[in-house]
């Protein structure tokens with residue numbers, strides 16, 4: 001009896017309604033009903049989404065308020081990523097994060113501008129003390145926007161714990177209406193070792209999905225043998241939005257016994273790149289569809305809960321089993337998929353030997369590959385699994401496998417450029433060649449004498465490329481010699497065709513001015529309300545430099561009274 005009681009106590013901690021997170025402590029960060037374009041944990045490029053993307057009625061400038069009392073503990077303004085982001089730390093130890101902001105409350109805005117002018121930089125990261133910018137629950141802290149890596153106006157909202165782990169905000173009672181069951185769009189079966197088969201084959205099999213009247217699914221039954229696992233494509237919809245968001249929890253059962261669980265409640269940023277090992281990465285690269293693997297193999301990701309067999313089924317000859325997948329959203333709407341498995345050892349099955357190359361990667365060891373003027377360094381645990389890597393160098397082109405193997409860490413590619421003329425060396429950079437047309441994309445390149453190096457997470461084809469083309473600069477809303485008395489903004493378009501823009505510096509009559517850079521519109525914007533421009537005649541000067549150091553200077557005179 002005592003055993004049964006313990007079981008229920010343990011079990012109850014997993015249900016959403018009885019968690020240890022404070023309820024009703026945090027109010028909504030917006031003053032409009034919350035409708036999501038993205039939810040916590042959903043699958044993104046190289047990461048799990050760490051918060052809620054809240055729709056802002058297709059516009060910028062909505063009020064964002066402090067979710068609880070606290071103080072502004074961090075401000076980060078960056079061209080990419082979260083753009084303009086505000087962090088508020090609360091007395092209960094949690095931090096709320098507000099990203100892609102357009103601007104801040106007047107008090108916070110003034111604090112930031114002062115620091116930007118002191119450091120002469122738009123990009124800035126600040127950690128104000130607890131006394132500097134205190135806030136109260138519901139007070140205006142910022143205006144929503146579309147800055148940084150945002151594809152449309154919205155608020156990115158997070159709640160983090162003391163360890164900086166993002167936690168599903170819905171666990172704190174942030175309520176999002178959801179009356180729809182998760183949707184399953186495909187099921188795959190995988191043979192997981194050399195001798196395993198699914199329907200007599202060792203390759204991955206897409207199973208025919210059969211929808212049932214209940215909203216659940218079954219599939220054609222399969223014949224299998226050996227160690228197998230399954231994969232699923234699934235999404236969930238919340239009320240009032242058509243967006244396909246992520247599900248909250250998935251569990252699988254073999255003959256009634258649970259053998260796998262993934263739970264989107266909390267993770268750490270360190271492990272977010274494990275998403276590429278969690279999904280079928282090769283399938284994703286080839287088709288852009290994300291199959292979530294319902295088995296855990298060489299993946300430290302903590303979203304995958306410890307279970308007896310990590311979702312791997314060992315199917316024996318002449319058996320019959322029932323495999324069930326339960327997919328649920330945060331509101332416990334659930335969808336089941338049932339698969340009947342007949343155990344049958346195939347006769348005359350000759351497993352195809354895997355492809356080999358002269359270069360074997362042992363995942364937990366470092367590996368150096370060197371040919372001609374190119375050298376590649378992989379560090380221990382760059383990869384999740386051991387494999388034979390393709391490696392070849394032709395002139396300056398490095399073929400380093402295909403981008404179908406997920407990586408955990410960066411590795412280094414080095415080129416020796418001593419055979420180049422000195423004048424050319426300055427214009428060289430390392431490019432990754434992408435797509436059918438082998439289009440060169442700048443890979444952040446460092447130069448140390450005759451060695452160029454880049455640190456990257458992506459396998460594929462690399463080459464040396466040259467950029468001798470200077471950035472371009474053009475005025476958007478003014479002309480040289482013009483009167484701009486009633487203008488609020490000064491806008492300039494900047495662009496660089498090849499290696500991309502590295503930095504820019506704008507001054508008026510020798511004084512540095514803050515220009516905000518929006519990479520999505522290639523626009524630099526100065527706000528005359530900053531109060532730097534006070535003279536009648538003003539000499540505007542802008543220097544833009546690209547990633548190999550080509551630079552362009554733009555000058556214009558304007559008048560104000």
Ligand SMILES: [Zn+2]
Nearest residue numbers: 038052053156
């Ligand atoms: Zn987001």
